[in-house]
Amino acid sequence: MIPEFEKFKGFKAKNLPKEEPLSPGHRGCQGCGEVLALRMVMKALGKDVIVCNATGCMEIITSPYPHTAWRVPWIHIAFENAASVASGVEAARKILARKGKIPKKHVDILAVGGDGATGDIGLQFISGAFERGHDFLYVCLDNEAYMNTGVQRSGCTPYGAMTTTSPPGKKSFGQVTWKKNVPAIAVAHNIPYVATASPAYFLDLMNKVKKAALVKGPAYVHIYSPCPTGWGSAGERSIEISRLAVETKVFPLYEVIEGRYIISRKITKPKPVSEYFKGQRRFRHLDEEHIEYIQRKVDAEYEKLLRLAEMG
Amino acid sequence: MSKRVGIEVSIAIAEAVGLAKAEVIPAYPITPQTHIVEHLSEMVANGELDAEFVPVESEHAAMSCCCGSSAAGARTFTSSSAQGLSLMSEVLYIASTMRLPIVMVVANRAMSAPISIWNDHQDIMVQRDTGWIQTFAENGQEAVDLTLHAFRVAEDRNVSLPVIVNIDGFTLSHVIEPIELPDQEDVDRFLPPFKPRYKLDPRRPITMGPVGIPEVYTEAKVAHDMAMKKAKRYILKAWDEFAEIFGRKYNPIESYRTEDAEVLLVTMGSISETAMTAVDAMRDAGQKVGLIRIRLWRPFPGQEFRRAVGKVKVLAVIDRCLPPGAMCGPVGAELRSLFYKIPGSPKIFSFVAGLGGRDVTVERFEEIVDKARAFAKKRPRELYEVIGVREK
Amino acid sequence: MANSDAIVGWKTITFGCHILEPGNAANFRTGDWRSQRPVVDKEKCIKCGMCWVFCPDMAYSQDEEGYFVVDLEYCKGCGICAHECPKDAITMVPEEG
Numbered sequence: 011m012i013p014e015f016e017k018f019k020g021f022k023a024k025n026l027p028k029e030e031p032l033s034p035g036h037r038g039c040q041g042c043g044e045v046l047a048l049r050m051v052m053k054a055l056g057k058d059v060i061v062c063n064a065t066g067c068m069e070i071i072t073s074p075y076p077h078t079a080w081r082v083p084w085i086h087i088a089f090e091n092a093a094s095v096a097s098g099v100e101a102a103r104k105i106l107a108r109k110g111k112i113p114k115k116h117v118d119i120l121a122v123g124g125d126g127a128t129g130d131i132g133l134q135f136i137s138g139a140f141e142r143g144h145d146f147l148y149v150c151l152d153n154e155a156y157m158n159t160g161v162q163r164s165g166c167t168p169y170g171a172m173t174t175t176s177p178p179g180k181k182s183f184g185q186v187t188w189k190k191n192v193p194a195i196a197v198a199h200n201i202p203y204v205a206t207a208s209p210a211y212f213l214d215l216m217n218k219v220k221k222a223a224l225v226k227g228p229a230y231v232h233i234y235s236p237c238p239t240g241w242g243s244a245g246e247r248s249i250e251i252s253r254l255a256v257e258t259k260v261f262p263l264y265e266v267i268e269g270r271y272i273i274s275r276k277i278t279k280p281k282p283v284s285e286y287f288k289g290q291r292r293f294r295h296l297d298e299e300h301i302e303y304i305q306r307k308v309d310a311e312y313e314k315l316l317r318l319a320e321m322g
Numbered sequence: 323m324s325k326r327v328g329i330e331v332s333i334a335i336a337e338a339v340g341l342a343k344a345e346v347i348p349a350y351p352i353t354p355q356t357h358i359v360e361h362l363s364e365m366v367a368n369g370e371l372d373a374e375f376v377p378v379e380s381e382h383a384a385m386s387c388c389c390g391s392s393a394a395g396a397r398t399f400t401s402s403s404a405q406g407l408s409l410m411s412e413v414l415y416i417a418s419t420m421r422l423p424i425v426m427v428v429a430n431r432a433m434s435a436p437i438s439i440w441n442d443h444q445d446i447m448v449q450r451d452t453g454w455i456q457t458f459a460e461n462g463q464e465a466v467d468l469t470l471h472a473f474r475v476a477e478d479r480n481v482s483l484p485v486i487v488n489i490d491g492f493t494l495s496h497v498i499e500p501i502e503l504p505d506q507e508d509v510d511r512f513l514p515p516f517k518p519r520y521k522l523d524p525r526r527p528i529t530m531g532p533v534g535i536p537e538v539y540t541e542a543k544v545a546h547d548m549a550m551k552k553a554k555r556y557i558l559k560a561w562d563e564f565a566e567i568f569g570r571k572y573n574p575i576e577s578y579r580t581e582d583a584e585v586l587l588v589t590m591g592s593i594s595e596t597a598m599t600a601v602d603a604m605r606d607a608g609q610k611v612g613l614i615r616i617r618l619w620r621p622f623p624g625q626e627f628r629r630a631v632g633k634v635k636v637l638a639v640i641d642r643c644l645p646p647g648a649m650c651g652p653v654g655a656e657l658r659s660l661f662y663k664i665p666g667s668p669k670i671f672s673f674v675a676g677l678g679g680r681d682v683t684v685e686r687f688e689e690i691v692d693k694a695r696a697f698a699k700k701r702p703r704e705l706y707e708v709i710g711v712r713e714k
Numbered sequence: 715m716a717n718s719d720a721i722v723g724w725k726t727i728t729f730g731c732h733i734l735e736p737g738n739a740a741n742f743r744t745g746d747w748r749s750q751r752p753v754v755d756k757e758k759c760i761k762c763g764m765c766w767v768f769c770p771d772m773a774y775s776q777d778e779e780g781y782f783v784v785d786l787e788y789c790k791g792c793g794i795c796a797h798e799c800p801k802d803a804i805t806m807v808p809e810e811g
Binding site: 023026030032033034035036037038040041042043045046049072073075076077078079080081082209212244245246247248249250 | 719720722728731733735736737738739740741742743744747748762763767768769770771772773785787788790791792793794796797798806
Binding site for chain 2: 720721722723724725727729730731732733734736
């Protein structure tokens with residue numbers, strides 16, 4: 011039982027915070043789902059936060075010298091180490107508060123990175139930070155490839171997807187491996203709170219981010235972030251696609267609170283994955299056989315999740 | 323009263339970091355630096371030092387953690403060597419251009435491959451251009467004093483650059499020497515609390531680490547280079563203040579029996595002590611030999627070096643690293659640059675010795691001086707010579 | 715990303731390249747990027763705020779009457795607001811010229 015959650019009432023559509031810790035004028039693409047998700051994360055956290063950002067789309071679009079879209083303290087060091095930088099900030103503030111050099115008021119420490127920064131090059135770093143138990147939250151904004159460098163595949167690129175380093179051709183059909191389950195890796199570290207979220211379900215997303223911040227110790231939130239540029243989808247459909255990902259069980263929404271799985275949104279009448287693929291050029295090349303395989307695997311993964319939830 | 327004790331140099335360095343009241347210590351162990359971080363961890367566990375010891379999962383994480391900690395306004399220390407130092411390489415550049423005053427003690431060790439835990443200067447020469455202020459300690463007392471000096475200089479608001487103190491791995495880190503550990507009161511007088519120019523704080527939100535578009539990158543680099551150059555003044559000033567409080571005076575370049583020398587040896591680090599013994603032996607035998615020791619490596623104190631050389635005609639420079647395919651070792655190259663086309667400049671001969679823990683003895687120094695004299699008469703075919711290497 | 719604000723000298727560039735003015739990206743008019751613009755039909759609008767919630771560019775704000783108004787300085791014309799509006803009260807019209 012997490013005592014901090016007892017008092018947390020949750021955000022309601024009528025009382026969403028009006029403050030924008032992220033300013034307009036950032037250089038994001040039209041219809042960027044990731045910056046929209048980031049905006050929601052920041053709204054949930056408010057101004058008493060220190061952000062440690064990994065190299066990636068969000069870092070690039072929000073900090074082209076001499077402009078910054080950040081209205082809160084923000085630091086960027088390198089690609090893989092947002093979690094280590096956050097560990098350093100956390101340790102520093104701990105000792106500085108202890109010595110009376112800064113006020114004891116709690117400030118959230120947020121480490122944020124893309125799927126590459128988190129699940130590939132940064133995996134060691136979040137593993138260490140989680141194991142050491144620092145009081146911070148890590149948000150992964152997953153647009154399913156290395157988008158900032160030009161749409162190359164990552165460990166989180168979904169099976170069959172086209173990227174510049176997993177292109178379909180005579181000898182290949184796209185990404186040949188299944189999406190790496192980074193939330194499961196977070197759960198394996200026994201941290202108090204892990205969750206998945208989609209910007210289409212913004213209240214759910216904001217509540218999860220707030221809960222992750224309230225938890226004492228490490229917390230991890232994995233957020234699905236559509237990239238119209240990289241996925242070859244229409245910018246205006248970014249929220250629609252975020253909704254379809256959940257409705258087709260491709261990206262299930264759940265929380266893992268102290269090791270107990272809780273499904274956020276049980277999908278009893280799922281839509282077929284073929285509907286999810288429509289309008290995303292990165293899946294256009296997939297044939298019937300692959301789509302059937304993906305459907306079977308998506309169903310199996312969802313079943314696994316249901317069983318994990320029952321175990322709790 | 324400060325006490326003079328027989329103490330292992332690594333332990334003494336840890337004690338110095340404790341006297342400096344370091345606040346965050348992200349650390350990853352690597353031979354031969356382990357005793358430093360082990361002792362620091364003990365000091366924190368025993369309540370002797372109120373700090374956050376962060377046992378990170380790699381050296382890259384250590385330096386990344388240092389950046390976060392320093393940016394948040396805490397006095398930050400770490401230590402590494404060789405492979406670990408290389409692993410954190412990308413972050414070293416970032417720490418210095420972001421002006422984060424981190425202090426690191428490097429226990430100099432050879433680079434793989436073949437893997438070697440023994441002492442030479444390759445590891446720090448690989449990181450030569452990272453923009454950190456760099457000093458070399460010759461003995462245990464210096465290791466302690468330079469560590470305290472490092473915090474003072476790094477955090478000086480006119481400097482605000484990270485500092486590396488180099489100590490020879492095993493040769494210094496693992497030996498027991500008589501060292502005077504300063505009084506806490508004196509250290510407090512020398513080292514005021516850390517007051518960063520900027521820090522991460524919601525009360526004054528700033529952005530650190532933006533994208534340096536081509537319109538500004540050159541200016542950013544020049545500003546950093548200028549900061550390095552300007553730092554020399556404050557490095558020297560801090561050594562003056564150190565002398566006033568602790569009674570030991572350090573100079574960027576030290577001269578030993580150079581007045582009427584015909585040949586000058588040039589060394590950095592602990593082999594300087596052997597070199598002094600060798601100079602004494604050669605002087606006793608009637609040779610006019612002297613020694614220049616470099617204590618401040620970056621920013622390189624060119625003025626002071628030229629002054630130390632004076633009118634001497636022959637320099638025998640000892641490098642403890644061998645960059646493949648280069649014209650000569652880094653110290654040799656630096657000095658050849660320094661004296662390029664300056665009238666009356668000495669002949670500079672480059673020698674490589676002491677790689678991977680091989681001893682540089684008094685006899686080797688005598689050999690180097692003989693060779694330098696011979697080269698002064700007849701130019702050598704090669705631009706540098708490796709001393710003490712077996713052909714068969 | 716070329717920017718006349720970026721013409722600084724090595725003597726005047728900020729310490730460590732830090733940016734000291736929070737949120738000054740708001741000086742950059744991303745509205746110049748768009749090729750279509752949202753138009754709200756106030757008759758259909760129920761003031762639910764979904765347009766404001768789902769705007770990646772923080773371009774919507776609420777006026778005194780409670781209607782959500784788009785700031786054309788920043789709107790990139792992505793069309794998410796029009797696509798998500800539950801009452802189809804927003805239409806994307808092409809920018810002239």
